[in-house]
Amino acid sequence: MIVAACPGQGSQTPGFLAPWLELEGVPELLEAYSDAAEVDLIAHGTTSDADTIRDTRIAQPLIVAASMIAMTQLVQRAQRTADGVAGHSVGELAALNSAGVISSEDAMRLVGIRGRAMADAAAQTPTGMSAVLGGEADAVLALLEELDLTPANYNVAGQIVAAGTLENLAGLAESAPRGVRVMPLQVAGAFHTSYMAPAVETLRAAVAEVEYEEPTHTLWSNRDGAVVTDGQDALDRIVTQVSSPVRWDLCMESFLAAGITGFIEVAPAGALVGLAKRGMRGIPAVAVKTPEDLDAAAELLNGAAQ
Known part of the structure; x- marks a missing residue:
């Protein structure tokens, strides 16, 4: 079983869409995606600097657009789909599109709304997120509480992401026990916490208008x-995940239980493959960062089919 995964916010880097624009049909597709999300994806994906694309309103549409384009290109190259898909945080919108639940246009419209709503919620209180690397889980959770x-x-x-006020995150960095490293993340708010509650209702209203399969x-x-087998349930989860924790650890446990034999992370890739190498040791993994990586990913897909 080959699993394809779509990354979340923080995976974007300046200019990362440039090589994808060289592929036939991609510029026109990005123009359509830009209209749906109300974000100039071509400009922000090629010329905007790191601070600009850190903006939640921009980052989320960029990531989902890149994932959908890379997934489409991979399917065309391999002439088959992955056996299963999943998304980390906002990447779940791209995963729903790949699984046939929502159209690419609706995915981009929803991610535009999601990004704006979450940015507005984050603006109400200065908050952020930091990765806590190392340490015993119970001790780390007790410290966060x-x-x-x-x-x-x-x-x-060994990796939990903490979220909350900037003051409390600074306190975490100062009081981290020996052997624990605290690394601030390039995001603009305390996502997947109660701070995002105002965004939940905004997204719920938008999702109610979406046709699904x-x-x-x-x-x-x-x-x-x-495993989600109902389209409405999949959409409901998109709404509630905005203010609830991401359990990627449980996703990887499920991949292993399902008999995963290969893992592919689509653009803008890297972070989830890194987690896979730690959480699913021995499972072949490919990060599709640029079109040059499509052949290796297609080889993994087709090798599983033989």
């Missing part, structure tokens, strides 16, 4: 690692 911080992402054993192949939810 003591500092009034929320575990927003459970990525893999049942998943065409296995789709895992980053809320709890469960």
Whole structure:
């Protein structure tokens, strides 16, 4: 079983869309995606600097657009789809599109709304997120509770992402126990926490207008690692995940239980392959960062089909 995964916010880098624009049909596709999301994806994906694309309103549409383009190109190159898909945080919108639940136009419209709503929610209180690397999980969670911080992402054993006020995150960095490293993330707010509650209702209203289908192949939810077989349930989870933790650790446990034999992360790739190498040791993994990586990913897909 080959699993394809779509990354979340923070995976974008300046100019990362440039090589994809050289592929036939991609500029026109990005123009359509830009209209749907109300973001100039071509400009921001090629010339904008790191601070500009850190803006949640811009970052989220960029990431989802890149993932959908890379996934489409991979399917065309390999002449088959992955056996299952999943998305980390905002990447779940691209995963729903890949699984046939929503159209690419609706995915881009929703991610535009999601990004704006989450940016507005983040502007109400200065907040952020930091990766906590190392340490025993119970001890780390106890420290977060003591500092009034929320575990927003459970990525893999030894890596929990804390979220909350900038003051409390600074306190975390100062009080981190020996052997624990605290690394601030390039995001603009405490995503997947109660700070995002105002964005939930905005997204819920937008989702209510979306036509959906049942998943065409296995789709895992980053809320709890469960397989989602109902289109409405998949959309409901898109809404509630905005203010609830991402359980990528449980997703990887589910991949292993399902008999995963290969893992592909589509653009803008890298972070999830890194987690896979730690959480699913021995499973072949390919990061599709540029079109040059498509052949290796297609080889992995087709090797599984033989």
